[in-house]
Amino acid sequence: MNYYQGSVSRRNFLKTTSVIGGGIVAAGMPLSSAIWAAEGKVLTAASTNDITKMDPQFYTAVSEVSVMECLYSKLTRFKPGSEWGWELEAAEKLEQVDPTHVRFRLKKGIKFTGDYGELTAKDVKFSFERGIKHNSPVKDNWGSLDHVEIEDDYTGVIVLKTPFMPLFNIAFPYAVGHIVSEAAVMKATKDGGDFGMKPPAFSGPYVLAEYKPNQHLLLTRNPEWAGSKPGFDEIRVVLIGDTKTAERAYQAGDIDFTGITLDSLAKFKSNPPADTKIEGHPSLNYHWIGMNVDHPKLKDINVRKAIQWAINVPQILEAAFAGQAEVATGTIPPGLLGHREKALVPPEGDLEKAKEFLETAGVSDLNLTIDCLNESLFLTIAQTVQAQLSQIGITVEINAQDAGSFWTLGMESEGDRWKDMQLTVMWFSNLPDPFYATGSFLQSRVGIWNWERFRSERFDELSAKGVTISDPNERAKIYQEMQDLMEESGAYRFLTHGGNPVMYRTTHTQAVTRPDGYPLYVDFKAV
Amino acid sequence: MMSVEAIRPEANDATAVGAFRTFWGQFRKNRLGMLGAVLVVLIAAIAIFAPLIVTHDPIRIMVGPRLAAPSLDFLLGTDQLGRDTFSRTILGSRIPLFVAFASLGSSLAVGLVLGLIAGFGPRWLDNLLLLFFDTIRSFPSIIFALALIALLGPSLASVILVIAITSMPIYARVVRTQTEGLRNSEYIAAERSMGAGTTRILAVHILPNVLGPLVILVSMDVPAVIAVEAGLSFLGMGVRPPTPDWGAILNDGYSYIDQTPWLVFAGGVPIVLATLGFTFLGEALREIFDPKLRKDL
Numbered sequence: 001m002n003y004y005q006g007s008v009s010r011r012n013f014l015k016t017t018s019v020i021g022g023g024i025v026a027a028g029m030p031l032s033s034a035i036w037a038a039e040g041k042v043l044t045a046a047s048t049n050d051i052t053k054m055d056p057q058f059y060t061a062v063s064e065v066s067v068m069e070c071l072y073s074k075l076t077r078f079k080p081g082s083e084w085g086w087e088l089e090a091a092e093k094l095e096q097v098d099p100t101h102v103r104f105r106l107k108k109g110i111k112f113t114g115d116y117g118e119l120t121a122k123d124v125k126f127s128f129e130r131g132i133k134h135n136s137p138v139k140d141n142w143g144s145l146d147h148v149e150i151e152d153d154y155t156g157v158i159v160l161k162t163p164f165m166p167l168f169n170i171a172f173p174y175a176v177g178h179i180v181s182e183a184a185v186m187k188a189t190k191d192g193g194d195f196g197m198k199p200p201a202f203s204g205p206y207v208l209a210e211y212k213p214n215q216h217l218l219l220t221r222n223p224e225w226a227g228s229k230p231g232f233d234e235i236r237v238v239l240i241g242d243t244k245t246a247e248r249a250y251q252a253g254d255i256d257f258t259g260i261t262l263d264s265l266a267k268f269k270s271n272p273p274a275d276t277k278i279e280g281h282p283s284l285n286y287h288w289i290g291m292n293v294d295h296p297k298l299k300d301i302n303v304r305k306a307i308q309w310a311i312n313v314p315q316i317l318e319a320a321f322a323g324q325a326e327v328a329t330g331t332i333p334p335g336l337l338g339h340r341e342k343a344l345v346p347p348e349g350d351l352e353k354a355k356e357f358l359e360t361a362g363v364s365d366l367n368l369t370i371d372c373l374n375e376s377l378f379l380t381i382a383q384t385v386q387a388q389l390s391q392i393g394i395t396v397e398i399n400a401q402d403a404g405s406f407w408t409l410g411m412e413s414e415g416d417r418w419k420d421m422q423l424t425v426m427w428f429s430n431l432p433d434p435f436y437a438t439g440s441f442l443q444s445r446v447g448i449w450n451w452e453r454f455r456s457e458r459f460d461e462l463s464a465k466g467v468t469i470s471d472p473n474e475r476a477k478i479y480q481e482m483q484d485l486m487e488e489s490g491a492y493r494f495l496t497h498g499g500n501p502v503m504y505r506t507t508h509t510q511a512v513t514r515p516d517g518y519p520l521y522v523d524f525k526a527v
Numbered sequence: 528m529m530s531v532e533a534i535r536p537e538a539n540d541a542t543a544v545g546a547f548r549t550f551w552g553q554f555r556k557n558r559l560g561m562l563g564a565v566l567v568v569l570i571a572a573i574a575i576f577a578p579l580i581v582t583h584d585p586i587r588i589m590v591g592p593r594l595a596a597p598s599l600d601f602l603l604g605t606d607q608l609g610r611d612t613f614s615r616t617i618l619g620s621r622i623p624l625f626v627a628f629a630s631l632g633s634s635l636a637v638g639l640v641l642g643l644i645a646g647f648g649p650r651w652l653d654n655l656l657l658l659f660f661d662t663i664r665s666f667p668s669i670i671f672a673l674a675l676i677a678l679l680g681p682s683l684a685s686v687i688l689v690i691a692i693t694s695m696p697i698y699a700r701v702v703r704t705q706t707e708g709l710r711n712s713e714y715i716a717a718e719r720s721m722g723a724g725t726t727r728i729l730a731v732h733i734l735p736n737v738l739g740p741l742v743i744l745v746s747m748d749v750p751a752v753i754a755v756e757a758g759l760s761f762l763g764m765g766v767r768p769p770t771p772d773w774g775a776i777l778n779d780g781y782s783y784i785d786q787t788p789w790l791v792f793a794g795g796v797p798i799v800l801a802t803l804g805f806t807f808l809g810e811a812l813r814e815i816f817d818p819k820l821r822k823d824l
Binding site for chain 2 (some may be wrong): 066102242244245247250251263264267278318320322374379380382383384386397398399400405
């Protein structure tokens with residue numbers, strides 16, 4: 001990778017362009033094609049979430065996974081389109097031998113860059129086991145993985161301790177399913193641990209050519225890639241923290257693909273920018289107001305319930321999502337197994353009931369803080385909650401923080417800030433398996449992603465059972481009960497699943513996404 | 528750096544009224560200065576009487592009329608939370624002015640004292656204080672502000688502290704230079720020989736002579752402080768929501784510029800007018816008090 005800072009002076013620019021121009025004329029190339037050849041086909045896309053990890057076993061956000069999909073191979077991948085499903089990628093064959101054994105056979109000829117040789121079953125074993133070995137914060141994505149047995153260079157068997165239903169919907173086609181080179185990672189890290197933003201080798205259609213923190217990532221074609229050729233020579237992923245800002249950048253012509261806010265969807269649909277296609281996608285993400293049950297001010301469940309009942313969800317959705325989003329009943333969206341028809345607390349809440357809970361708690365003149373991302377959407381949610389809680393006499397101070405600061409707030413590994421955390425405006429991305437929408441709230445995840453510090457033995461039992469049952473109805477009931485437990489704890493006020501509309505420049509690309517709107521850059525076609 | 532004639536108060540035979548008449552005579556000839564003064568007085572009056580001018584509760588959320596266009600009900604429309612933009616803009620005038628006066632006032636006070644000490648004190652103390660001023664000044668002010676706010680957390684107090692710390696060395700250096708120039712003048716030597724103490728010399732003879740340039744400097748710094756405060760609030764590092772503030776209104780306006788341009792006007796125009804007003808006023812004061820710029824000299 002190159003980390004460089006270039007400088008172009010006017011004099012140098014003129015000198016260089018005159019030399020190139022002379023060369024072009026001498027070569028007899030038409031100017032337009034020469035420019036195209038010089039520039040290559042470049043896709044510029046906005047990532048509205050921060051990107052801080054390129055190590056699949058330590059990923060933190062869906063935006064990182066969208067880039068990883070360009071850099072590494074995995075056994076399977078999500079199918080593009082509007083229906084959730086998966087298809088083979090690096091695996092030639094994938095066979096469920098029994099509930100705890102899955103045999104894979106790799107395609108031959110997938111090469112790692114940097115002379116690290118061919119992708120083999122040994123790399124699969126190394127990749128899949130290292131997250132657990134190094135206690136990754138996302139090791140739960142592997143569920144009950146025990147080990148991987150190698151049968152030959154291309155064949156192996158994934159051995160689970162107990163059946164793990166999400167293996168095919170989460171582990172294989174998503175982040176942790178990416179295969180890295182054992183030799184390269186061991187050489188780079190010595191112990192096989194987290195390599196952060198410095199991938200030592202690539203096995204996908206692109207390589208990471210440049211990374212500038214908080215600015216952009218540049219992906220260029222992997223010269224050793226033998227698979228089908230992706231549409232663009234380069235992909236530039238521009239890191240833009242606020243989706244509204246990304247919309248402005250798109251309108252200014254700086255980017256070709258971006259997610260847009262639901263708030264702006266109607267406006268863009270009625271008056272789209274030139275040569276632009278707007279696509280609406282249902283989102284699996286979930287937004288909620290979290291309450292840290294370990295904080296002295298929120299220890300009393302009556303205080304938490306008062307907050308739950310004081311929050312009017314439709315009002316928040318009207319203010320923050322222009323009324324374009326539906327109320328969520330829990331963490332699992334409609335259409336997915338385990339979705340609840342309705343929440344225990346009605347969406348509108350009830351101020352009188354909220355005041356009663358506060359009286360029961362014997363609390364008055366309560367001052368709380370609410371932490372949120374410093375983005376217009378989350379600030380709007382926080383301000384609406386602030387106004388709503390003032391109606392029951394709770395004063396709320398808003399702490400808006402940048403992504404880097406916010407997303408480490410509740411992590412015990414990042415300091416003691418979690419002790420001061422009270423209310424948070426939260427959102428998580430999601431995958432088409434209910435385990436993913438509930439797995440972050442296990443007791444073992446307290447201080448990792450369980451920032452509410454919610455603890456329930458019953459919840460953990462149900463989670464362990466839920467991943468082993470194949471009957472969809474029985475499984476659905478388990479996840480519904482788990483969401484009931486979350487809500488009964490008073491630590492959560494579920495808001496919405498939002499939506500993931502996107503827009504792209506049709507004169508430049510034909511975008512391809514997952515059913516929930518997240519980009520599959522490798523499949524983008526150049527126009 | 529501007530230079531100001533050392534004036535020995537006892538030697539100055541002009542009365543205060545006479546001095547003011549002279550000043551006013553020169554000031555009113557400066558059209559931009561007059562315009563600046565009018566703007567500053569107007570903005571100050573709006574800030575003082577804001578609660579009497581606002582038409583709605585500026586923090587009351589009304590989801591119904593969100594992002595509404597200007598109307599008789601909402602003179603400048605509403606923001607994304609349905610709050611009245613006119614009321615927020617009017618009340619928002621208080622924050623920049625308060626930040627400007629609080630931060631510059633405190634930095635002026637500290638800078639004055641430290642500058643006097645540096646200029647009149649022993650050489651080693653002068654060197655030590657100069658090192659201290661230069662250390663603070665060596666940090667790029669915006670980076671320093673962002674780092675300090677990241678450390679302290681975004682709040683009004685943090686903004687005031689940041690501006691006060693970064694402005695102080697400038698005032699202190701000016702005072703130090705003026706003091707150093709005056710300490711060896713004949714009339715100070717005469718005062719010393721007559722038995723005047725350091726405190727009397729500083730308070731009665733030196734302070735009046737260094738205050739003039741400082742006042743001009745401060746008036747020139749007010750627009751910069753307003754812009755910094757608005758910038759920090761624009762970045763979400765200033766006052767916390769829902770407190771109305773021009774920078775925060777401008778940030779909201781930026782996010783929703785496609786849906787309503789009024790928020791940008793409501794946040795941006797007052798910032799422009801306030802900075803222009805203070806700049807014109809400061810320039811006019813400088814022209815009058817700085818002998819090098821005096822046209823009648």
